[in-house]
Structure formats: structure tokens, C-alpha cells
Amino acid sequence: MIKVKSSKRMKEASKLVDPAKTYPLDEAMAAVTSFPKTKFDETIELHFHLNVDPKATDQGVRGTVVLPHGTGKKVRILVIAKGEQVQSAQSLGVEHAGGQDLIEKISKGFMDFDCVIATPEMMRDLSKLGKILGPRGLMPSPKSGTVTVDIERAVKDVRAGKIEYKTDKQSGIHVGIGKKSFTKDQLVNNAKQIIDSVVQARPGSVKTEYIKSVFVSSTMGPSLRISV
Numbered sequence: 001m002i003k004v005k006s007s008k009r010m011k012e013a014s015k016l017v018d019p020a021k022t023y024p025l026d027e028a029m030a031a032v033t034s035f036p037k038t039k040f041d042e043t044i045e046l047h048f049h050l051n052v053d054p055k056a057t058d059q060g061v062r063g064t065v066v067l068p069h070g071t072g073k074k075v076r077i078l079v080i081a082k083g084e085q086v087q088s089a090q091s092l093g094v095e096h097a098g099g100q101d102l103i104e105k106i107s108k109g110f111m112d113f114d115c116v117i118a119t120p121e122m123m124r125d126l127s128k129l130g131k132i133l134g135p136r137g138l139m140p141s142p143k144s145g146t147v148t149v150d151i152e153r154a155v156k157d158v159r160a161g162k163i164e165y166k167t168d169k170q171s172g173i174h175v176g177i178g179k180k181s182f183t184k185d186q187l188v189n190n191a192k193q194i195i196d197s198v199v200q201a202r203p204g205s206v207k208t209e210y211i212k213s214v215f216v217s218s219t220m221g222p223s224l225r226i227s228v
Contacts, residue, residue, distance in 0.1 A: 017222045028216050028226045029187040033180060035221045041072070042180040042219035044187055046194055048173040049212045058205050061173065062166035064144050065197040069186040070161030072179035077158055078102065078113035080122045080140075085151050089117075092155050100125065106132060113138075117146045117154045137164070165194070173198060180218055191216070195228055 017031065032044055052059040078096040079089035080103065089097035096102060096113055099122065106129055116133065118126050118140040126133075126140070133139040140146035144164045148154050165175045177190040195214070202210050217223035 017224055019222075022225045022227050025188055025191060025226055026184065028224045029184045029191065031224060032216060032218050032221060033182070033184055033187070035180075035218060037180075038220050042221070043073075043176045044178050044180060044182070044216065044218055045174060045176050046191060047215045047217065047223070048198060049214075050167060050171045050173065050198075051209050051212050052167060052171050052203060052206055054167055054169050054171050056205070059203045060167055061198065061201050061203065062143070062164070063197050063201045064162060064164045065193055066157060067161035067163065067177065067190040067193055069178060069182060069190055071163060071176055072182060073114075073176070075115050075158055076113045077115050077117060077155060079151060079155070080116065080118040080126055081151060082119070082121065085119055085149075089151050089155065092152060094155060103129065111136075115146070115158050116140050117148070117151060117158070119149055119151070120147055123147060161190075165198070199228075 023031065029044075050061060052061060054060070076096075077094040079086070079094050080099060081089060081097065082099050086097045086099065102110075103122075103125055116126075116138050123140070130139060142148075145154055145157060145162070163175060165173050167173055175194060177194060178187050182190075198211070211228055214226050214228050215223040216226055
């Protein structure tokens with residue numbers, strides 16, 4: 001077995017954490033923001049472990065939520081549309097806007113974007129890129145509000161901090177809630193918004209314990225179990 005050597009910074013951060021403790025949300029966020037700094041602004045993430053069957057069609061958990069304080073990350077938006085809606089997207093200052101030209105460009109390997117918004121009429125052609133966009137979580141969908149005729153609203157929602165989450169094959173949800181440079185209260189508010197949304201998304205077929213555990217961590221720091 002290969003033994004992984006912890007960095008000096010990780011060792012110092014670990015001293016601030018009790019691995020056997022379940023932390024109140026406020027205390028957990030105060031802890032992660034106090035960890036020794038790195039050379040970049042780390043992302044703060046929540047990790048849910050749910051008591052759902054990921055193979056059951058009626059137990060998939062997914063949703064969208066607008067974080068009160070945004071994600072702290074600049075989101076590069078690509079809009080697939082036609083005519084005036086392309087011009088509208090361009091006037092909003094999105095990074096990329098077009099139609100068949102962009103679909104062709106993506107099919108050849110172009111991936112310089114973080115979010116795709118499309119009009120319903122373009123989804124038939126865009127669906128051909130399912131094997132490229134799907135595994136990366138970039139395929140637009142009506143449920144997430146990224147398939148819409150209201151391009152302006154969709155762009156504003158994404159810029160305001162709208163994120164999408166869903167369970168993975170291990171019944172987990174992993175989502176960024178902000179940056180380490182955020183204040184403790186900003187992280188607490190964003191975390192509450194996500195937690196409330198996941199709670200409300202509980203499948204009706206789950207009759208026992210729903211949320212097994214929730215942990216918070218920074219990109220390069222230890223994780224803390226939090227009470228929900």
C-alpha cells in the first residue's frame with residue numbers, strides 16, 4: 001500500500017478539525033474559512049450521501065437553485081439559438097452565441113465554456129452532441145431552465161449563481177457553494193439554500209432515513225461532517 005504524505009498546510013488544517021464531531025453549520029463554515037491559505041481561492045463544497053437507489057427511476061434526486069451570494073466563479077456561457085435570439089445573447093455579453101456553426105465546432109472538440117443554454121428549436125440538432133455534453137453535465141434541459149425561449153432570463157439566472165445538482169452513481173451529490181474568500185455568513189446562506197433544496201427534492205418512495213450524511217470541505221482541506 002502506498003502511503004500518501006500530507007503537506008504541512010494539510011496537517012495544520014487537520015489540527016483544527018475533530019473527525020469524530022458533527023459540526024453545526026455556522027461552526028463548520030468558520031472552520032473551513034480559517035484553514036491555512038493556498039496560492040488560489042479554493043472552492044468550498046458540500047458532499048451529500050443520500051439513502052436512495054441511483055438505479056431506480058423514481059429515486060433520482062436533482063434540482064436547480066440560485067445561491068444568494070453566487071458561486072464566486074465566472075461562468076462562461078454558450079448560447080445555441082437562431083436569428084434575433086443569437087443577437088440578444090450577444091448583446092448580453094455571453095462568451096459564445098450561434099447556431100449550427102457552434103454545434104459543429106463543439107463536435108470537433110471545442111469546449112471553452114461552462115454552461116450551455118439553448119432554445120427548444122435547436123435541441124434536435126444539439127442532441128447529437130449528447131455523448132460529448134452529457135458526461136460533462138453540460139447538456140441543456142428544461143428542468144434546469146437551460147432550454148428556454150427566454151434567453152435573457154436564463155443568462156441572468158446563471159450569472160446570479162444558479163446551479164444544477166443531481167445524484168451520482170454512488171447516491172452522492174457534490175456541489176460547490178462558494179469560495180474560501182467568502183465570509184462565513186455568505187457560505188452559511190448558500191449552504192442553507194442547497195440543503196433546503198435537496199431536502200425538498202426527497203423522492204416520495206424513500207420512506208426511511210433520506211440524508212445519511214453531509215460534509216463540507218475546501219479544495220485542498222480536510223472535510224467536516226455537518227448537522228442538517
